[in-house]
Amino acid sequence: MSDDLHTPIPGATTERVFHAIGFLALLLPLLVLFVLFAGVLTDAWPRLGWGFLTGIPSRRPELAGIFPALVGSAYLMTLTAVIAVPIGIGAAIYLEEYARPGALTSLIEVNIANLAGVPSILYGLLGLEVFVRVLHLGRSLLAGALTLSLLLLPMVIMTSREALRTVPHALREACYGLGADRFRMLRLVILPMSLPGMISGIILALARAIGETAPLLTLGALTYVAFVPDSVRSAFSALPLQIFGWISRPQAGFHESAAAGIVVLLALMLFMNGIALWLRARLQRRTHG
Amino acid sequence: MKPDLARDLRRPSAPSERAAKLVFSLCAAVSLLTTLGIVAVLLQQTLGFLQAVSLRQIFADVWWTPRFAEPRFGIWPLVCGTLLTTAIAMIVAIPLGLLAAIYLSELAGPRQRRLLKPLLELLAGVPTLVYGYFALTLVTPALQRVLPGLSSFNALSAGAVMGLMILPLVASLSEAALHAVPMSLREASYALGVRKLPTLFHVVIPSAFSGIAAAVLLGVSRAIGETMVVTIAAGQQPQLTLDPRVSIETMTSYIAQVSLGDTPTGTLEYKTVFAVGLCLFTMTLVLNVLSYRLRRHLRRGERA
Secondary structure, three states: OOHHHHOOOOOHHHHHHHHHHHHHHHHHHHHHHHHHHHHHHHHHOOOOOHHHHHOOOOOOHHHOOOHHHHHHHHHHHHHHHHHHHHHHHHHHHHHHHHOOOOHHHHHHHHHHHHHOOOOHHHHHHHHHHHHHHHOOOOOEHHHHHHHHHHHHHHHHHHHHHHHHHOOOHHHHHHHHHOOOOHHHHHHHHHHHHHHHHHHHHHHHHHHHHOOOOHHHHHHOOOOOOOOOOOOOOOEOOOHHHHHHHHHOOOOHHHHHHHHHHHHHHHHHHHHHHHHHHHHHHHHHHHHHO | OOOOHHHHHHOOOOOHHHHHHHHHHHHHHHHHHHHHHHHHHHHHHHHHHHHHOOHHHHHOOOOEEOOOOOOEEOOHHHHHHHHHHHHHHHHHHHHHHHHHHHHHHHHOOHHHHHHHHHHHHHHHHOOHHHHHHHHHHHHHHHHHHHOOOOOOOOHHHHHHHHHHHHHHHHHHHHHHHHHOOOHHHHHHHHHOOOOHHHHHHHHHHHHOHHHHHHHHHHHHHHHHHOOHHHHHHOOOOOOOOOOOOOOOOOHHHHHHHHHHOOOOOOOHHHHHHHHHHHHHHHHHHHHHHHHHHHHHHHHHHHHO
16 A cells, blocks of 8 residues: 555644544543542541441531431332332333334333433422322332332333343244243243343442432431331431531531542442443343353 | 243243233333323412412512512522523533544544443433532632632532533433444545545534434433532522522522422412422423434434
8 A cells, every 4th residue: 555645634733633632521521520539538538437337417527427328228229129120121011012103102202201301309399299298108218219210210111121122033033933922922031131231221220319319308308317217108318318418517527427428429329330330241241152 | 041941932822911011001101100290290289379479470570589578489580590500511511522422433442432431421420419519519619719709609610510410411422423423424525535524524423413412402401400519509599690600599409498498388488399390391391302303313314
C-alpha cells in the first residue's frame, strides 16, 4: 500500500483536537464524581466503624448508628423483591410469549415505557392514598414495599423481556415439535435458560430501589426510628431516609453521620452492581462457550 | 439435556395451560392499573382542590403561599423553580452527554469502551440522595468561593449536580442511537473521500438525530421529576426568579416538604400536593410519550 495514506492531510489536527475534547467530556464527570466520593469518605472516616453499623439513632451525633435503618432497608428490599419479581416476570412472559400484536398490547407497551419515566415521588403519592389510606395499611413496611414494587415493576418487566428474547427461537420450535404445550415449554426450557439474565437485571433494579428516598418520604415513613421492625405492619425507617434525616439537621456532627451512612449505602449499591456484572459475565461465557 | 425432558414436554396438555395465560395477563394488567391508579388519585384530590380554589387564583397569581393565614395559590413560582433547575441541569448534561456518546460510539477503541461504559452506567446508579448531599455540602461551598453572592441553598449547584446525574442517561441513549446508524452509511461517506469528522457531523449525527432528541427529552423529563437533589440543595422558597444564585422551590421539593410535615388528610394543604403532582405528571407524560415515539421511530429505521 502506498505511503500516501499515512501522510497527514489538512484536517487531521482538528480531528485530534475533537478526539481529545470527547475524551475529556467522558472523563470530566467521572473525575468530578471521584473527587466527590473522596470528599464523602473523608467526612465519614471518623464515624465509620462497628459501632456505627450496630448502633441506634441518637440525639447526640457521635453516638448515632444506623442499625434500625439497615434492618428496615433489608426487610423492605426482601418484601419488594417477593412482590415485584413474580409479577414482573409474569408480565414479561405475557408480553413476549402470549400477547398478539394489537391495540391492547401496544397500549401496555407504551404504558410501561411511560411508567418507567414517571417521577418516583408520584409513586409515593399513589402509595399514600391507596395503600396507607384506602387499604389502611398505615405507614408500614408492607405499604412501603408495595409502593417500591410498583416503582420497580417497569424495570423488572423490561429486563425480563430482554432475557426471554435471548433464548433462541429454534428451542421453542423444538419444544413444539416434541408436542409440548406453551406453559410446559416455558417452565421446563425457556425460564431456566433466561433466569440468570433476569436475576442480573433484577439485582440492578433492587440496587436502584435501595437508594430511593422520595416515595418513602411522601408515604410518611419515618426518618427517626430507634427500634427494629418486627412485622410487615410495623413502622420502619430505611437507610436513605435515615441519611436524609441527618442531612436536614443543622449540626455539623450529623453531617458526618450522613456521610458515613452514604458510604454504607454506596458500598451496598456497588456490591449489588458487582454481583449483577459478575452474573452477566458468567452468563456470556456460558452462551458463547 | 436431561433424557426425560423430552418425555416431560410431550405429556398431554394440562388445564394449567389456560390458567397460566390468565395469570400472566393479570401480571401485565398490574402495569395498566398502576397508571390508572396514579391518574385517579391525582385527579380526585385535584378536583377537590379546584372546588376551593379557582383556576384564576392558580394561573393569574405569582405567589405560592398555601401555608400562610391568607393562602395564595399561584403555581408559577414552583413551575419557574422547576424549569430553572432543569435548564441548568441540561446545560451540563446535553453537551457533555452528547460528546461522551460520540466518543464512546465513534472514537473510542473497544478496550476503552469496555472500561468506560460500565463506569458511566455506575454513575446512573448512584442514589439521588447522594447527589443531593454532594450539592449541599461539597459543590455549594466550592462555588461560594468563586461566586460571593451564592446563598447556601441555591438553584445553581442543585441544577449542576442534577446535570451530572442525568448525563449518563443522555450519553447511553445517544450512544445507542449513534450505534444503530448502519456502518454502510459511514463506509459510503469514507469511499467518497470524506474524512471522519465531516462524516460524523454530516452523515452519522443527522441519521441518529431522532434518537438523540429522544435522549434529550427523557433527560429533561428526569430533571423535572427529580426530587432529592432539589429538596436538599435548592431550598424551599417559592419565588418567581431566574437568578440561579438564590434559594427557590420546585414542584417536587414542595411535595416532599409538605410530606415531611404532618398535614392532616382532607385539608386544602393536603390537596395542593396532589394538584402539584398532577401538574408534574402531565409535564413528564408529554415528554415521555414524545421520547417514546422518537425511539420507536429509530427502532423501525434499524430494521429497514
